[in-house]
Amino acid sequence: MKRVLLGVNIDHVATLRQARAGVEPEPVQAALLAEQAGADGITVHLREDRRHIVDRDLEVLKATIQTRLNLEMAATEEMLRIAEGLKPEHCCLVPERAEEITTEGGLDVLANYDVLKEATERLQAAGIQVSIFIDTQPEQIEAAARLGADAVEIHTGHYAKAATPQEQENAFRLVREGLDVGLENGLIVNAGHGLNYHNVHAIARLPGINELNIGHAIVARSVFMGLPEAVGRMRELIDQAVLMQ
Ligand code: PXP
Numbered sequence: 001m002k003r004v005l006l007g008v009n010i011d012h013v014a015t016l017r018q019a020r021a022g023v024e025p026e027p028v029q030a031a032l033l034a035e036q037a038g039a040d041g042i043t044v045h046l047r048e049d050r051r052h053i054v055d056r057d058l059e060v061l062k063a064t065i066q067t068r069l070n071l072e073m074a075a076t077e078e079m080l081r082i083a084e085g086l087k088p089e090h091c092c093l094v095p096e097r098a099e100e101i102t103t104e105g106g107l108d109v110l111a112n113y114d115v116l117k118e119a120t121e122r123l124q125a126a127g128i129q130v131s132i133f134i135d136t137q138p139e140q141i142e143a144a145a146r147l148g149a150d151a152v153e154i155h156t157g158h159y160a161k162a163a164t165p166q167e168q169e170n171a172f173r174l175v176r177e178g179l180d181v182g183l184e185n186g187l188i189v190n191a192g193h194g195l196n197y198h199n200v201h202a203i204a205r206l207p208g209i210n211e212l213n214i215g216h217a218i219v220a221r222s223v224f225m226g227l228p229e230a231v232g233r234m235r236e237l238i239d240q241a242v243l244m245q
Contacts, residue, residue, distance in 0.1 A: 001138050001245060002237050004204050005040035007070055007192070008231055009215025014044075014052035026092070027053065029128045030227055034218075035067050038235035041090070043213050045072035046079065049098060058086050070213070072103075072133070073090035075112070075119035091123050092131040092153055092190075092213075102216075103193065106155045109143040117147040131190060136178035145185035153190040153213065154178045156203060160194025176206055177214040183208045197221070197237060204241035212238065 010209055011053075013030040017023065031042040041067050044053045062069055068089035073079040074096040079100050079148045091164050093116060094103050131151035132144045139178060146196065159175055162168035182189035191203055192213030204212060214234060222230040 001242055004209055004242050005211035005213050006038065006235055006238055007041040007043045007213040008034040008039040008218055009043040010034065011045050011052045011214055011215055012220070014057060017101065018073065019051055021212055023138065025235060027057050028064055031061055031065050033227045034084065034231045037231035039067060039231055040211065041070050043067040043072060043215070045078055045094070047096060055082065062086055065204040075115055080119055080122055083128060087126055090129045090131060092133055093119060094133040096211060106133050106140065109134065109140045109147065113126055113143060113147060120148050134135060134203065136174035138181045141178055141181045142185055145187050147188065149186035153181050153192055155193050156191050156195055158191040160196070160199055177204055187220060200234065200237055201241045204238040205244055207245045211218035
């Protein structure tokens with residue numbers, strides 16, 4: 001039985017700070033507390049518009065956290081240069097639209113094959129493990145393997161947002177099948193988006209899942225119970241699910 005890793009996404013802490021363009025709450029403090037409470041990694045998304053995480057956060061996070069930094073980013077020249085300089089342990093390539101509230105869908109690997117291949121090779125040459133955020137279509141996952149990605153992160157948003165049990169069951173089946181395709185193709189398979197205290201169990205129970213990246217639910221709960229407890233509770237739920245694999 002392998003521990004399923006928990007990557008805590010702290011973007012929302014930076015969103016709150018940016019609401020007053022000030023210095024609190026400090027995302028680095030959130031990262032350190034999350035690590036102490038059982039996070040295996042810290043995830044941040046540097047957006048082109050810097051609406052939450054800003055460049056300085058990356059540098060301080062890289063210098064202070066003791067687990068692993070997972071930088072989510074679009075595969076643009078600007079972001080590639082930042083990542084090559086920063087050298088986080090992981091980069092997760094995501095699609096980015098200026099008008100979206102959060103990352104909406106997975107990358108279309110087939111349509112952007114050459115750009116993603118070049119980005120993957122550049123990041124790997126800088127010693128960074130590359131993951132691609134992806135929907136559950138097998139052909140997209142196979143394409144991610146072909147272009148040389150180390151990992152995929154399966155988009156669990158459809159599963160999380162399902163309106164009926166039937167819809168959720170269908171979305172869950174697609175996640176499970178995507179996981180199998182990823183593993184068959186030699187990829188590390190992570191998952192994330194929309195996971196919360198109610199729906200994480202089924203995903204964490206899937207044998208072969210490496211890491212879950214969770215942000216909104218943890219930061220939302222931390223408003224009322226504090227970040228260490230919110231992370232600790234999520235950690236417990238994941239560990240309990242793994243025992244039932
Ligand atoms: N994984 C990716 C690629 C994301 O873009 C996000 C949201 O920033 C997450 C995971 C975390 O999603 P949530 O905040 O819904 O837990």
